[in-house]
Amino acid sequence: MATAQSDHIRAAIQQRNRRSRSSRIVDWVRTKPEGGIAVLFLAVQLVVIAVSLANPSFRYLDAANIAVTLKAIAPLGVMALGVSILMIAGEFDLSVGALYSFCSIVAATLTMTWGGDSGADVPSAIAPFAGLAVGLLIGALAGVLHAVITLRFNIPSFITTLGAMLMWKGATLLYHGAQSLRFKPSEPFNTLFNSSIGVVHASMIWFLLLAVAFYFLLHHHRLGNHFFAVGGNRNAAVAIGVNPVRTKIIAFGICGFMAAFSGILAGTRVMSIQPGGGLGLELQAIAACVIGGAALNGGRGSILGVVLGTALMYTIQDLLLLLRAPGFYFDMFVGGLIVISVITNMAIRRKG
Amino acid sequence: MSDLQIIEPEEKPIKGLRPTETPLLEMRNITKRYGAFVALNSMNFYIGRNEVVGLLGDNGAGKSTLVKMMSGINPPTSGEILANGKPVNFNSRADSEAAGIETIYQDIALVDQMSITRNIFLGREITNAFGFMDHKAMEDKAIDILGSAVQISGIEDPDKEVGFLSGGQKQAVAIARAVYFKRNILLLDEPTSALSVRETEHLLAYVRDLKNQGTSSVLVTHNLYHAFQVCDRFVVMSHGAKVYEARKEDTSIEEVTYHVIRT
Numbered sequence: 087m088a089t090a091q092s093d094h095i096r097a098a099i100q101q102r103n104r105r106s107r108s109s110r111i112v113d114w115v116r117t118k119p120e121g122g123i124a125v126l127f128l129a130v131q132l133v134v135i136a137v138s139l140a141n142p143s144f145r146y147l148d149a150a151n152i153a154v155t156l157k158a159i160a161p162l163g164v165m166a167l168g169v170s171i172l173m174i175a176g177e178f179d180l181s182v183g184a185l186y187s188f189c190s191i192v193a194a195t196l197t198m199t200w201g202g203d204s205g206a207d208v209p210s211a212i213a214p215f216a217g218l219a220v221g222l223l224i225g226a227l228a229g230v231l232h233a234v235i236t237l238r239f240n241i242p243s244f245i246t247t248l249g250a251m252l253m254w255k256g257a258t259l260l261y262h263g264a265q266s267l268r269f270k271p272s273e274p275f276n277t278l279f280n281s282s283i284g285v286v287h288a289s290m291i292w293f294l295l296l297a298v299a300f301y302f303l304l305h306h307h308r309l310g311n312h313f314f315a316v317g318g319n320r321n322a323a324v325a326i327g328v329n330p331v332r333t334k335i336i337a338f339g340i341c342g343f344m345a346a347f348s349g350i351l352a353g354t355r356v357m358s359i360q361p362g363g364g365l366g367l368e369l370q371a372i373a374a375c376v377i378g379g380a381a382l383n384g385g386r387g388s389i390l391g392v393v394l395g396t397a398l399m400y401t402i403q404d405l406l407l408l409l410r411a412p413g414f415y416f417d418m419f420v421g422g423l424i425v426i427s428v429i430t431n432m433a434i435r436r437k438g
Numbered sequence: 439m440s441d442l443q444i445i446e447p448e449e450k451p452i453k454g455l456r457p458t459e460t461p462l463l464e465m466r467n468i469t470k471r472y473g474a475f476v477a478l479n480s481m482n483f484y485i486g487r488n489e490v491v492g493l494l495g496d497n498g499a500g501k502s503t504l505v506k507m508m509s510g511i512n513p514p515t516s517g518e519i520l521a522n523g524k525p526v527n528f529n530s531r532a533d534s535e536a537a538g539i540e541t542i543y544q545d546i547a548l549v550d551q552m553s554i555t556r557n558i559f560l561g562r563e564i565t566n567a568f569g570f571m572d573h574k575a576m577e578d579k580a581i582d583i584l585g586s587a588v589q590i591s592g593i594e595d596p597d598k599e600v601g602f603l604s605g606g607q608k609q610a611v612a613i614a615r616a617v618y619f620k621r622n623i624l625l626l627d628e629p630t631s632a633l634s635v636r637e638t639e640h641l642l643a644y645v646r647d648l649k650n651q652g653t654s655s656v657l658v659t660h661n662l663y664h665a666f667q668v669c670d671r672f673v674v675m676s677h678g679a680k681v682y683e684a685r686k687e688d689t690s691i692e693e694v695t696y697h698v699i700r701t
């Protein structure tokens with residue numbers, strides 16, 4: 087089928103491929119959801135690095151400072167990966183913060199019960215892994231439950247999961263109470279999730295591995311294609327033959343799973359769990375996705391965007407700490423960043 | 439109350455023609471209700487081998503409802519669907535795909551946020567055994583597909599997001615997709631609403647040719663001249679029921695026009 091039209095398209099593609107690298111980068115920034123954030127992220131890093139090179143008392147590039155940041159990113163990043171998949175599929179889960187607490191407390195309690203505390207006489211090596219597995223399973227099943235209720239009764243997931251958020255928050259207090267819970271799992275679990283290679287904390291490595299896996303899932307797997315389709319135009323997806331119910335159930339399940347993993351990662355690192363520790367994280371995770379170019383109404387977003395969005399939020403937090411600014415500045419900056427990044431993304435796209 | 443007058447519809451539902459051989463697809467006694475509203479009322483419809491059926495009628499007559507039902511995305515409230523004489527359930531797109539049916543929907547059915555290539559292959563991605571997509575193979579195919587049915591100028595990049603295309607370009611993508619994957623039956627629900635005169639002629643000629651290659655079509659249109667150019671049989675609907683049916687050789691454009699506008 088070598089028609090004139092096909093030849094014309096091939097010629098046009100060849101011509102585009104011959105253009106200079108710089109104009110192709112401009113195209114990338116314009117058309118990709120993460121284009122704006124990538125530029126912003128690089129600009130911030132360049133400025134801050136230049137300042138800290140010129141001014142050694144600004145300790146941004148100190149190994150200790152870098153290590154602190156790399157320790158902190160993973161929990162929010164892991165949660166945001168799951169949230170982004172669900173947002174792209176056109177739904178929300180506001181209960182991920184509550185699930186983060188509930189699942190990590192269940193995992194930690196079971197680890198203790200099964201003799202996996204590192205302080206035990208003969209600590210069990212597998213108990214923490216069993217606790218982790220149960221925690222992750224609860225997270226995934228909770229996500230599926232939210233999906234089934236949302237889809238069965240055809241109500242906005244915002245409402246379902248607003249209810250679920252309060253439910254899981256209450257369930258945490260019912261199961262454990264309000265006091266903090268010690269979590270010092272035995273080896274090798276502890277090394278696997280709470281050691282460092284140089285300045286890089288284990289949790290960061292888990293985050294990056296998951297980000298790569300999610301990148302392939304979302305951008306190169308058939309299922310990822312279906313997430314974009316049901317989130318972008320549900321009716322069209324149905325008409326063409328994508329099952330939106332199945333697709334969304336999977337997205338909810340992934341999101342709950344990641345919330346649980348995020349909570350357990352955080353608990354392992356700080357070696358104790360606060361029952362209220364996850365509150366507000368759901369909004370930070372949504373913020374990271376939006377800063378990274380995800381559309382609030384579905385169909386658009388990218389994994390690189392989520393990673394950069396999370397990293398930018400922690401860069402700002404780190405800078406404010408280095409400047410000894412009070413904590414409330416962080417909220418103010420992130421608030422501004424959300425609005426600015428959406429405005430920039432829209433402006434770039436309209437030009438494109 | 440006694441002076442309440444029952445106004446009979448001017449035209450009564452009719453049984454219409456009967457297929458002479460086993461049709462590719464047959465809808466028998468189909469009723470579709472949306473709550474109390476009856477969108478299709480005891481509708482009978484069939485698509486035979488090597489024919490183009492014109493499905494005509496006023497706005498809201500139920501044409502798209504019937505087309506969506508034959509595409510599997512709008513199951514009937516009651517009635518029977520037979521593919522090649524065998525009763526089938528049409529509960530999802532997968533069911534109609536199995537029967538070899540492709541549809542160009544009236545509302546285009548493309549995902550604006552996705553590229554042309556991804557739209558063309560949505561639900562039929564070319565993947566390896568693990569489900570990972572072969573982007574290169576899909577793009578190569580997409581370029582062939584875009585050149586096959588209608589030739590719309592300005593489509594130069596299969597990687598472009600569909601949301602940036604013009605109305606006609608979008609329609610061309612939807613047409614190209616259906617035309618490429620069609621097997622037994624092609625359903626065209628007002629496929630030329632956004633096309634130029636030249637591309638409309640192309641598409642109509644293409645539908646006529648398809649018949650000889652063994653693909654039957656249903657053409658939904660408000661343009662009776664187009665219908666007369668390509669269709670072998672006409673079905674006129676009104677208020678969810680069939681009110682007129684005739685083969686081309688047994689009728690005239692005036693007669694069909696009369697039945698479309700009088701209802």
Ligand SMILES: Nc1ncnc2c1ncn2[C@@H]1O[C@H](COP(=O)(O)OP(=O)(O)OP(=O)(O)O)[C@@H](O)[C@H]1O
Pocket residue numbers: 472475477495496497498499500501502503504544
């Ligand atoms: N989901 C729905 N819920 C309620 N009513 C519906 C629904 N879908 C269609 N209808 C109604 O069914 C009737 C038939 O609609 P349909 O789209 O089949 O008309 P049509 O013949 O294709 O008209 P047109 O030529 O304007 O495209 C209309 O009155 C419409 O309002």
Ligand SMILES: [Mg+2]
Pocket residue numbers: 501502503544627
């Ligand atoms: Mg219609």
